[in-house]
Amino acid sequence: MASNSLSAFLQDNLTELKQQGLYNTIQPLESPNGPIITIQGREFVNLSSNNYLGLANDERLKEAAIQATTDFGTGSGAVRSINGTLALHIELEEKLAQFKGTEAVLTYQSGFNCNMAAISAVMGAGDAILSDELNHASIIDGCRLTKAKVIRFNHSDMEDLRSKAKEARESGLYSKIMVITDGVFSMDGDIAKLPEIVEIAESYDLITYVDDAHGSGVLGGGAGTVKHFGLSDRVDFQIGTLSKAVGVVGGYVAGSRDLVDWLKVRSRPFLFSTALPPGSIAACITAIDILQNSKELQMKLWENTRYLQEGLKNLGYSVGRTETPITPCIIGDEATTQKFSTRLYEEGVYAKAIVFPTVPKGTGRVRNMPTAIHTQEMLDRALSAYETIGRELGLI
Ligand code: PMP
Numbered sequence: 001m002a003s004n005s006l007s008a009f010l011q012d013n014l015t016e017l018k019q020q021g022l023y024n025t026i027q028p029l030e031s032p033n034g035p036i037i038t039i040q041g042r043e044f045v046n047l048s049s050n051n052y053l054g055l056a057n058d059e060r061l062k063e064a065a066i067q068a069t070t071d072f073g074t075g076s077g078a079v080r081s082i083n084g085t086l087a088l089h090i091e092l093e094e095k096l097a098q099f100k101g102t103e104a105v106l107t108y109q110s111g112f113n114c115n116m117a118a119i120s121a122v123m124g125a126g127d128a129i130l131s132d133e134l135n136h137a138s139i140i141d142g143c144r145l146t147k148a149k150v151i152r153f154n155h156s157d158m159e160d161l162r163s164k165a166k167e168a169r170e171s172g173l174y175s176k177i178m179v180i181t182d183g184v185f186s187m188d189g190d191i192a193k194l195p196e197i198v199e200i201a202e203s204y205d206l207i208t209y210v211d212d213a214h215g216s217g218v219l220g221g222g223a224g225t226v227k228h229f230g231l232s233d234r235v236d237f238q239i240g241t242l243s244k245a246v247g248v249v250g251g252y253v254a255g256s257r258d259l260v261d262w263l264k265v266r267s268r269p270f271l272f273s274t275a276l277p278p279g280s281i282a283a284c285i286t287a288i289d290i291l292q293n294s295k296e297l298q299m300k301l302w303e304n305t306r307y308l309q310e311g312l313k314n315l316g317y318s319v320g321r322t323e324t325p326i327t328p329c330i331i332g333d334e335a336t337t338q339k340f341s342t343r344l345y346e347e348g349v350y351a352k353a354i355v356f357p358t359v360p361k362g363t364g365r366v367r368n369m370p371t372a373i374h375t376q377e378m379l380d381r382a383l384s385a386y387e388t389i390g391r392e393l394g395l396i
Helices: 004-019 059-072 080-084 087-100 111-122 137-144 158-171 194-204 257-266 268-272 278-293 296-315 334-346 376-392
Strands: 036-039 042-046 104-108 128-132 149-153 177-182 207-211 237-241 251-255 327-332 352-354 364-368
Touching: 042 376, 059 278, 080 257, 080 268, 087 104, 087 237, 087 251, 087 278, 104 111, 104 257, 104 268, 111 137, 111 177, 111 207, 111 237, 111 251, 111 257, 111 268, 128 137, 128 158, 137 177, 149 158, 158 177, 158 194, 177 194, 194 207, 251 257, 257 268, 296 327, 296 376, 327 334, 334 352, 334 364, 334 376
Parallel strands: 128 149, 128 177, 177 207, 207 237
Antiparallel strands: 036 042, 104 251, 237 251, 327 364, 352 364
């Protein structure tokens, strides 16, 4: 039986969340997470997945996963540092390093884990971390795991970063100072100003850390935001995820050989959590081969992105400051945004409302994620729903 204090805590808080309309009810899919999904027997145009290139249900990846599962089993059996490292892990890491243009790569069980692992393995008491205010939750939690001083800078505000970097360095209080940014910001789709960040970092001897979860497979010929700006040899940590464009699961750090050697002995999820399973790794290897050898899916992703964003703008909507496939459609106040998303659902379009406190008050939006495998007809269906609902609610 649950303790009285736990029951009271859960009931009070759950009731409050539900009353505020902030309790997220999860709707399980009865289909792959592709461009069309099935929920409770109904089909929807899906604009909510991070399956950017459609690889999550690709026959080539599935075959690789099946073959590796047949050959090596379903689990890797141990943590990496005991005997959970299969030759397949090394093959994937070498392939990723070559793809990213870094000396070495280390994989983790998820992108989230990777941020928890990598930041705390390097930063500690007597250090400082300069973190963009819109960085992902896993970066925030990764920073919290350290005893370093965390200094937030205004989103992509290079003057603010420069003055905080100068102040931190000149204070003489910190030995290592790191600057951390998302490569692509997940709510607005804007790209970090990496050339300026790197230049500031070089002026004040900052360690540079870029979480490129949404840039990998999408920018820089698929190699990510750092490559997009031609900065591969000037960024210390490049974090990637294997769960979005790559279509499987896992995360990785790309950097120098010394960095990877250090993470192998000091990052806790590597040391204390079981390694990625063989099927997933084999599927990732196939995905990286596809990313390296063909640009067709990336081109299709960008074509669909332009089509959807132009379509929304032509209807009279704002897509905010996006520069990538992440397509916010700005609606405004929280209640109207929720209503909009519910109406989209009724019209057969699955796109989630994102409201305060995830984004500032009054900037509620519906976030749309086009992928390489949407057809124009699917995107037209979504745009037609946007038109119907926008007129109904007097927004366009
Ligand atoms: N970083 C960013 C910027 C992300 O958007 C996400 C996923 N939402 C992650 C890290 C975590 O990646 P994963 O889903 O592989 O754990």
